[in-house]
Amino acid sequence: MAKFLALTVSFRFAFADEKAVSLENIRVVLVNTSHPGNIGGAARAMKNMGLSRLYLVDPEDFPSSEAVARASGAADILDAAVVVPTLEEALIGCSVAMGTSARDRRIPWPLLDPRESGSVCMEQAGQGAEVALVFGREYAGLTNDELQRCHYHVHIPSNPDFSSLNLAAAVQVLTYEVRMAWLATSGQPTKQEKLETTSMLNAQPVTADELEHYYAHLQQTLVDIGFLDPNRPRHLMPRLRRLYGRSGISKLEMNILRGILTETQKAVRGEPHKRRSD
Amino acid sequence: MAKFLALTVSFRFAFADEKAVSLENIRVVLVNTSHPGNIGGAARAMKNMGLSRLYLVDPEDFPSSEAVARASGAADILDAAVVVPTLEEALIGCSVAMGTSARDRRIPWPLLDPRESGSVCMEQAGQGAEVALVFGREYAGLTNDELQRCHYHVHIPSNPDFSSLNLAAAVQVLTYEVRMAWLATSGQPTKQEKLETTSMLNAQPVTADELEHYYAHLQQTLVDIGFLDPNRPRHLMPRLRRLYGRSGISKLEMNILRGILTETQKAVRGEPHKRRSD
Numbered sequence: 001m002a003k004f005l006a007l008t009v010s011f012r013f014a015f016a017d018e019k020a021v022s023l024e025n026i027r028v029v030l031v032n033t034s035h036p037g038n039i040g041g042a043a044r045a046m047k048n049m050g051l052s053r054l055y056l057v058d059p060e061d062f063p064s065s066e067a068v069a070r071a072s073g074a075a076d077i078l079d080a081a082v083v084v085p086t087l088e089e090a091l092i093g094c095s096v097a098m099g100t101s102a103r104d105r106r107i108p109w110p111l112l113d114p115r116e117s118g119s120v121c122m123e124q125a126g127q128g129a130e131v132a133l134v135f136g137r138e139y140a141g142l143t144n145d146e147l148q149r150c151h152y153h154v155h156i157p158s159n160p161d162f163s164s165l166n167l168a169a170a171v172q173v174l175t176y177e178v179r180m181a182w183l184a185t186s187g188q189p190t191k192q193e194k195l196e197t198t199s200m201l202n203a204q205p206v207t208a209d210e211l212e213h214y215y216a217h218l219q220q221t222l223v224d225i226g227f228l229d230p231n232r233p234r235h236l237m238p239r240l241r242r243l244y245g246r247s248g249i250s251k252l253e254m255n256i257l258r259g260i261l262t263e264t265q266k267a268v269r270g271e272p273h274k275r276r277s278d
Numbered sequence: 279m280a281k282f283l284a285l286t287v288s289f290r291f292a293f294a295d296e297k298a299v300s301l302e303n304i305r306v307v308l309v310n311t312s313h314p315g316n317i318g319g320a321a322r323a324m325k326n327m328g329l330s331r332l333y334l335v336d337p338e339d340f341p342s343s344e345a346v347a348r349a350s351g352a353a354d355i356l357d358a359a360v361v362v363p364t365l366e367e368a369l370i371g372c373s374v375a376m377g378t379s380a381r382d383r384r385i386p387w388p389l390l391d392p393r394e395s396g397s398v399c400m401e402q403a404g405q406g407a408e409v410a411l412v413f414g415r416e417y418a419g420l421t422n423d424e425l426q427r428c429h430y431h432v433h434i435p436s437n438p439d440f441s442s443l444n445l446a447a448a449v450q451v452l453t454y455e456v457r458m459a460w461l462a463t464s465g466q467p468t469k470q471e472k473l474e475t476t477s478m479l480n481a482q483p484v485t486a487d488e489l490e491h492y493y494a495h496l497q498q499t500l501v502d503i504g505f506l507d508p509n510r511p512r513h514l515m516p517r518l519r520r521l522y523g524r525s526g527i528s529k530l531e532m533n534i535l536r537g538i539l540t541e542t543q544k545a546v547r548g549e550p551h552k553r554r555s556d
Contacts, residue, residue: 041444041447044443044444044447045443045444045447047437047440048434048436048437048440048441048442048443048447049436049437050436050437070444072444073440074440111469112469113458113468113469114454115458115468155469156326156454157457157458157461157467157468157469158326158327158328158457159325159326159327159328159457162325162326162351162352163326164326165322165323165326165450166319166322166323166348166350166446168444168447169319169322169323169326169446169447169450172443172447172450172451173450173451173454176392176434176451176454179435179436179437180391180393180435183435189435190391190393190435191389191390191391191433191435
């Protein structure tokens with residue numbers, strides 16, 4: 001019984017840990033958005049990055065079929081969106097709010113780049129806190145009053161001569177950095193390499209002795225076809241060694257290269273060749 | 279004369295170095311795009327991130343007013359876009375091509391995440407090489423043949439259950455990482471903090487003795503307003519010290535806090551108060 005209890009406890013701790021870095025702790029807040037297409041684009045970007053909690057502060061046109069069209073499969077995010085009249089209400093329950101800002105402000109504020117913003121999101125979420133990423137109007141951004149309700153400002157380091165990103169594009173960049181930080185925090189890879197049977201063979205590197213057999217075979221073949229003069233070899237073989245040596249050749253690739261040499265030799269000798277079927 | 283020549287030479291070397299990490303070495307290639315709005319969105323994302331060279335392989339609808347509308351100020355990128363019939367032609371002059379891929383492929387290929395892709399772009403550009411970021415069709419991506427023309431595949435680590443990003447959003451993520459890598463390579467900050475006269479004062483941290491004066495003043499004020507009982511102080515002051523101690527208070531902020539205390543004490547004593555004008 002004691003053993004059973006201990007197991008239960010450890011399981012619950014593991015679960016709590018998992019919840020601690022949940023992307024559910026991150027909400028995206030769009031303030032006074034003009035174009036419903038941008039709301040849809042933002043929803044799609046969020047879902048692509050594994051986020052789901054969308055807050056809309058006084059949107060000009062929502063719900064909207066244009067938002068659904070641009071969401072392209074992320075309509076569930078739109079359906080679950082919380083529409084509120086003020087930023088204050090959108091931030092209820094949040095410990096940290098980050099406001100995106102393209103402009104220089106009179107009052108300097110703690111400023112993060114998107115990567116730092118992703119890290120802070122994960123730090124906070126790891127402590128069970130909720131974080132809001134706040135995005136302003138398409139043309140005017142956030143007001144000073146709104147920016148001062150945010151604990152941090154986030155600036156996407158854009159081209160100073162053309163600095164204003166499309167709203168959905170800005171949501172994409174920040175949520176991408178949240179996901180990158182989340183993957184790092186939860187020990188998940190940022191890329192998936194699927195290996196199958198043939199690729200296992202493919203991935204297995206050739207050994208030095210196999211490479212030497214190949215060089216010998218290659219050299220003989222080059223002699224056979226009249227490309228290499230054994231009496232005046234010049235730097236041909238060292239150059240080929242350098243090329244293949246740095247290529248990280250796999251066993252499968254070696255088989256292919258050796259096959260080519262064998263068939264070349266046969267062809268030179270006038271023997272019938274067999275075509276490779278793959 | 280020799281001195282003059284030496285100066286010229288060093289100037290030219292400096293110039294060459296600067297060119298070496300030019301974003302001009304990076305081109306964006308969109309293959310067989312269906313929606314002109316996405317071409318416009320991609321152009322805007324590129325210009326936001328400081329890129330300018332757009333190649334369009336057999337676009338379905340280009341030029342297009344919808345592309346111009348979505349480009350929103352990046353029409354110059356569209357005007358200068360190179361339209362070609364095949365991917366092969368779009369890659370002429372490139373040493374490295376990176377193809378974006380959402381799907382798992384049969385043949386594993388050197389795979390990068392977007393951050394690594396940005397680094398490789400800068401490594402290559404630093405050697406004067408040209409790099410292509412290649413993006414496929416909205417619904418079908420790149421074909422296997424097209425992917426095999428690329429040296430690397432880039433996968434944006436999206437939600438496995440909803441992995442396909444909008445085309446312009448994908449361009450935004452990759453070009454953002456190129457810009458982040460470029461800023462790092464060229465020693466530029468990823469965020470700009472503009473400090474003015476008041477903010478210089480603001481940024482100057484308060485000293486320990488100033489903080490002690492503040493705590494004494496705060497304690498006295500709390501006694502004055504009847505919040506702190508000197509005979510039963512409990513943990514109030516340590517808690518306030520912990521709060522202010524970790525806040526990294528500046529001299530300007532200290533002035534404000536001290537002003538509040540002074541005015542509070544006056545108000546408690548029934549003295550006339552003066553309103554702060556800022």
